[in-house]
Amino acid sequence: MEASAPRFGVAPLARTLLPAFSLALVLAAIATLNPFAISYMGFNLMLNLAIPIILATMAQLFVITGNDLDLSIGSFIGFVCCVAATWLTTDPLLGAGILLGSIIVYALLGALIHWRNLPSIVVTLGMSFVWQGLAVLVLPDPGGAAPEWLMTLMGFQPYFIPFPILAAIVVAAVTHFLLMGTSYGAILRASGGNAAAVARAGWSLLRIKMALFALAGLFGALSGLALIGITTSGDANIGSGYTLLAIAGVILGGGEFVGGRVSPIGAVMGALTLSLASSSLLTFMQVPPDWQVAANGAILIIVLAARALINRRKA
Amino acid sequence: MTRVADMFSERPWALSFFGAVLVWLASIAFTGGMGGGDMLTSAMALATFMVIVGVGQMFVITLGPGNVDLSLPANIGLSSAVAMKVMNNDDSLVAVGLLAAAGSGFAIGIANYLLIRALRIPPIIATLSASFIIQSIAISYGRGLQIKPPDGFADFANAQLLGLPVLALGTILFTIAAAILLQRTLFGRGVLATGQNMNAAHLAGVPVERIRTITYAMCGLLGGLNGALLAAYFRGASNDLGSEYLLASIAVAVIGGTSVAGGKANLPGIWGASLFLVLLLTMLNTFGASPGVRMVLSGAIIVGVITIAGGRPSGR
Numbered sequence: 127m128e129a130s131a132p133r134f135g136v137a138p139l140a141r142t143l144l145p146a147f148s149l150a151l152v153l154a155a156i157a158t159l160n161p162f163a164i165s166y167m168g169f170n171l172m173l174n175l176a177i178p179i180i181l182a183t184m185a186q187l188f189v190i191t192g193n194d195l196d197l198s199i200g201s202f203i204g205f206v207c208c209v210a211a212t213w214l215t216t217d218p219l220l221g222a223g224i225l226l227g228s229i230i231v232y233a234l235l236g237a238l239i240h241w242r243n244l245p246s247i248v249v250t251l252g253m254s255f256v257w258q259g260l261a262v263l264v265l266p267d268p269g270g271a272a273p274e275w276l277m278t279l280m281g282f283q284p285y286f287i288p289f290p291i292l293a294a295i296v297v298a299a300v301t302h303f304l305l306m307g308t309s310y311g312a313i314l315r316a317s318g319g320n321a322a323a324v325a326r327a328g329w330s331l332l333r334i335k336m337a338l339f340a341l342a343g344l345f346g347a348l349s350g351l352a353l354i355g356i357t358t359s360g361d362a363n364i365g366s367g368y369t370l371l372a373i374a375g376v377i378l379g380g381g382e383f384v385g386g387r388v389s390p391i392g393a394v395m396g397a398l399t400l401s402l403a404s405s406s407l408l409t410f411m412q413v414p415p416d417w418q419v420a421a422n423g424a425i426l427i428i429v430l431a432a433r434a435l436i437n438r439r440k441a
Numbered sequence: 442m443t444r445v446a447d448m449f450s451e452r453p454w455a456l457s458f459f460g461a462v463l464v465w466l467a468s469i470a471f472t473g474g475m476g477g478g479d480m481l482t483s484a485m486a487l488a489t490f491m492v493i494v495g496v497g498q499m500f501v502i503t504l505g506p507g508n509v510d511l512s513l514p515a516n517i518g519l520s521s522a523v524a525m526k527v528m529n530n531d532d533s534l535v536a537v538g539l540l541a542a543a544g545s546g547f548a549i550g551i552a553n554y555l556l557i558r559a560l561r562i563p564p565i566i567a568t569l570s571a572s573f574i575i576q577s578i579a580i581s582y583g584r585g586l587q588i589k590p591p592d593g594f595a596d597f598a599n600a601q602l603l604g605l606p607v608l609a610l611g612t613i614l615f616t617i618a619a620a621i622l623l624q625r626t627l628f629g630r631g632v633l634a635t636g637q638n639m640n641a642a643h644l645a646g647v648p649v650e651r652i653r654t655i656t657y658a659m660c661g662l663l664g665g666l667n668g669a670l671l672a673a674y675f676r677g678a679s680n681d682l683g684s685e686y687l688l689a690s691i692a693v694a695v696i697g698g699t700s701v702a703g704g705k706a707n708l709p710g711i712w713g714a715s716l717f718l719v720l721l722l723t724m725l726n727t728f729g730a731s732p733g734v735r736m737v738l739s740g741a742i743i744v745g746v747i748t749i750a751g752g753r754p755s756g757r
Contacts, residue, residue, distance in 0.1 A: 195565065242748050245701035247509065247565075251688045252743035259736025266733070370569060383507070383563050416581040423573025426566065427556065434561040 144436070145379045145392040148429055149399045152407055159410040166288055173290035175356065176401040177280070178203070180294055181349035182368045183375035183397040184301050184390065188341040190376050191305065192334070193318045193384050194239065194246035198254035199346050199372055202228070203365030205261040206350025211270030211360030218273070225347050232343025233336045240335040254369070261362035268361035272354045280355030294394050301390035304341075314338060318386025374426050375400050380433075400425075454698045454710030460746070461717040468724040478604065480723055486599075486606040486674065488715035491689045493612060493667045495697070495711040496619050497660035498690035501564075504656055505636040505703035511568040512553060513664045513690055515575035517683025520545045520668030522583045525590055525678040532593035539669050546665020549575060550658035557657070558650065579680045590673040598673035608670065613712075620708040632656060636703030692743050693718060718743075 156172070157164050163172060182199055189196040206225060214221030235253065239246050282289050305311040316324045317334045325331050349368070354360055379396030381388040403425050408418045465484075469477040494513055501510045520542040528538035549571065556567035590598075600607040623629035631652040634642040643649045667686070672678035695701055696717065697710025721742060725735045 238744075238748060244747055245695065248691055248695050248701065248747050249744055251691060252740045252747065255688070255736045255740025255743070257740075259733045259738075259740060262733035262736065263731070370573075373566070373569070377566055383565070414581075416584075417577045419580075420574040420577030423570040423577075426570045426573070427560065427562070430562045430566065430570075431560040437561070 142380060142389070142392070144429070144433060145389070145395040145399070148378065149395045149402075152399050152402045156402065156407055156410060159407075163406065163410070166286070169288040169291060170283070172402060172406040173288065173398070175353070175405075176290040176398060177293045178349045178353035178356070179368065179371055179375065179401045180297050180394055180397040181345050181352055182365075182372040183379075183393050184297060185342040185345035185349060186369075186372035187301070187376045187379075187381060187388050187390060187393050188314075188338045188345065189246070190373075190381055190383065191315055191318050191386050191388050192236075192338040193321075193386070194250075194338075195373065195383070196250045196342055197247060197369055198250040198257055199342065199349075200365040200367065200369035201254040201257040201261065202232075202343070202346045203350040203353060203368050204362055205257040205264070205365075206347050207354040207357075207360045207364050208261040208265035208270070208362055210276065210351055210354040211272055212264055215271055215273045229340055229343035229347055232346070233340035236335040236337075236339025237332060239339075240332050258362065265360050265362055268359065270360040272358045272360075276351060276355035277358055280352060294398055298391045298394040301394075305388070305390055310337075315386040315388065318384065318388075371397075371400055371404070374422070378426070378429050454707050454713050456749075457696055457698075457710055457713030457717050461713055461720050464717060464720040464724050468720065468727045471724075471727055480720075480727075482601065482604055482606060484716060484719045484723055485609040487719045488712070489606065489609045489612045490667055490671055490674070491686070491693050491715035491718065492616060492711050493663050493670070494660075494686050494690040495693035495715060496616065496708070497663035499694040499697075499699045499706050499708070499711060500623075500632055500656045501660045502691070502694055502699055502701060503632050503636045503703055503706040504653060505639055506701070508564050508636075508653075508703065509568070509691065510550075510553065510657065510660045510664075511565060511687060512549060512572035512575060513660070514681075514683035514685075514687045515572035515579065516546055516549045516661060516664035517668035517671065517686055518678075518680040519549075519575050519579040519582065520665035521672035521678035521682050522579055522588070522668075522680070523665075524669035525588050525672055526582075528591050528594065530589060530591050532591040535591060535594045538594075539666065542665045542669035543662050544665070546668070547658050547662040549665070550661020551654070553661065554654050554657040558653075576680070583678075583680055588672075588678045590676060590678075594673045595676045598670055608674070616708055616712060623706055623708065628652065628655065633704055633706065636700075636705070638704075688743070689715075689718060692747075696743075696746050717746075 153164070162168060182203060185199050186196055205228070209221055209224050212221075213224060235249060238244065239249055284292055305315060313324060313329055314334055314337065317329075317331060317338075321331055324334070350365065353364065357364065375397035376388065376393045377383075377396070378399060379389055379392030379394070381393060400422070404418070404422050408421050413421050465477070465481065468480060469475070494517070498510060498513065501508050523545045524538040524542035527541040528534045553564075553568050553571050556562050556571060557564050560567070562570070598608055602610060623632065631642070631647045634645065634647050635649050635652055639649055664683070668678070668683060671682050675682070693711050693714040696714035698707035699705065699710070718739075722735065722739060725738055730738065
């Protein structure tokens with residue numbers, strides 16, 4: 127059906143540059159519509175929620191690397207927010223323990239999916255109810271308070287570079303190193319490309335799947351912590367939009383659903399594009415609130431269509 | 442004992458009926474035998490809606506790995522609004538309204554397929570992006586709208602015949618028709634062949650793309666009809682009317698014995714799994730579980746059931 131992508135040539139380069147190009151396009155549009163937005167304060171405001179979105183996208187990226195999909199990451203982020211707004215403030219040790227335990231649950235889910243060869247979509251869809259239910263149990267009504275240190279951290283205003291952009295660069299560098307710079311990172315990606323070959327080479331697919339899901343849990347937890355540091359109080363439904371944003375970010379960033387073909391730097395740019403396009407740009411363009419969700423869907427479709435066009439031309 | 446095990450392994454759907462009976466017995470044991478019949482009646486009615494979308498989702502999932510329709514909740518929300526607007530609280534317009542809902546669902550299914558085919562977007566992302574757009578259309582369309590169904594239609598959706606919901610009886614007939622469609626027609630065999638190996642099916646002369654078009658359109662159409670019926674049953678349309686049917690439609694197909702890898706479908710299992718899920722929620726309600734506990738348990742039980750029923754031993 128689908129021919130394998132060539133390793134050299136113009137097409138792969140165009141595909142790698144597509145995330146950067148979409149980001150530049152969105153920035154250019156914003157600069158034209160509202161030149162004042164392109165400033166230290168402007169970026170701080172526009173990228174207000176970018177850090178949790180980037181971290182959620184990274185969580186999803188690890189799962190997609192192994193040819194799976196996590197439909198529960200949004201409710202997991204909500205759960206982390208609720209734990210952070212309650213126990214992490216009142217009883218930091220217990221709160222940290224619960225968060226650590228939930229990352230272990232993620233690793234065990236990876237093990238279960240591998241062991242029984244389960245469809246990750248169904249398992250994580252089921253888990254989304256578990257996390258959401260737990261979040262409701264922890265924090266039945268919106269409220270609670272984020273730990274002081276988290277709010278201080280998220281309110282950080284470095285010199286010259288807006289904090290969200292600095293954070294984006296750090297996250298991109300760290301995940302790029304993890305997946306692209308280490309030998310185990312190459313094994314993790316290879317498990318999505320050709321699992322049988324990786325297994326025959328002597329690597330444990332079980333351990334790989336657990337590692338990918340544990341990393342997803344870790345970045346999901348970080349995303350929840352970043353989010354609660356910004357919003358300062360918790361709500362069980364706070365993360366509901368993040369599942370789809372995260373998938374979209376990975377795909378916008380040049381990732382593929384199968385084959386272990388992902389790009390951490392691209393995904394960070396994808397997440398930035400989405401956080402700019404999903405709120406600031408639409409506001410500046412005066413898209414009515416009713417149609418903002420549709421605009422998100424349309425942006426996704428346009429970028430994917432552009433990519434399909436590039437892929438087709440290579441043939 | 443081995444004979445029982447054989448029965449389940451040969452008929453995976455029997456397990457879901459067995460589970461449904463077990464959950465029902467647990468609920469009436471808790472109430473001391475009170476209201477067992479009523480419980481079944483209302484479970485039948487609610488399961489009906491899961492079956493309708495479950496059948497559509499089953500056909501889509503059977504097309505092969507990666508095929509799934511994530512736009513069903515948005516589809517149900519929009520179609521329920523379309524149906525109620527066209528019916529305009531007038532019983533003589535019910536048939537037109539149902540047609541309109543089916544038409545809006547059908548159009549959504551075709552749009553999904555076009556995104557998948559023309560833009561080569563994976564079905565998950567295509568139906569997801571489509572659902573964003575449908576949601577916005579529904580929000581914008583639904584403003585200040587007539588959301589109540591005509592009385593006659595609402596009464597029909599809630600009517601019972603010999604203690605059985607009329608809608609459930611109709612849906613049983615529909616399921617039988619769907620089973621014949623799947624097992625005895627060229628189209629159904631084509632869906633199964635496509636799911637087992639798309640290339641082989643294509644080479645064998647199966648019109649793969651036509652079959653995929655029809656399947657996505659049919660799933661959309663069923664979602665649209667379900668939206669109209671749900672609005673009638675609950676006596677009002679809303680945009681989040683369909684929110685629970687994403688998980689439900691996938692879960693009932695998979696629990697009922699449909700393979701996520703494609704090429705293997707099971708219709709009786711959809712009824713068994715739907716009854717199981719609805720009775721499970723009823724049981725948790727009777728036990729007085731809080732919404733949080735209900736969510737945790739229903740999610741955990743779905744994961745558990747998938748682990749037991751849906752998985753194949755590792756080693757692909």
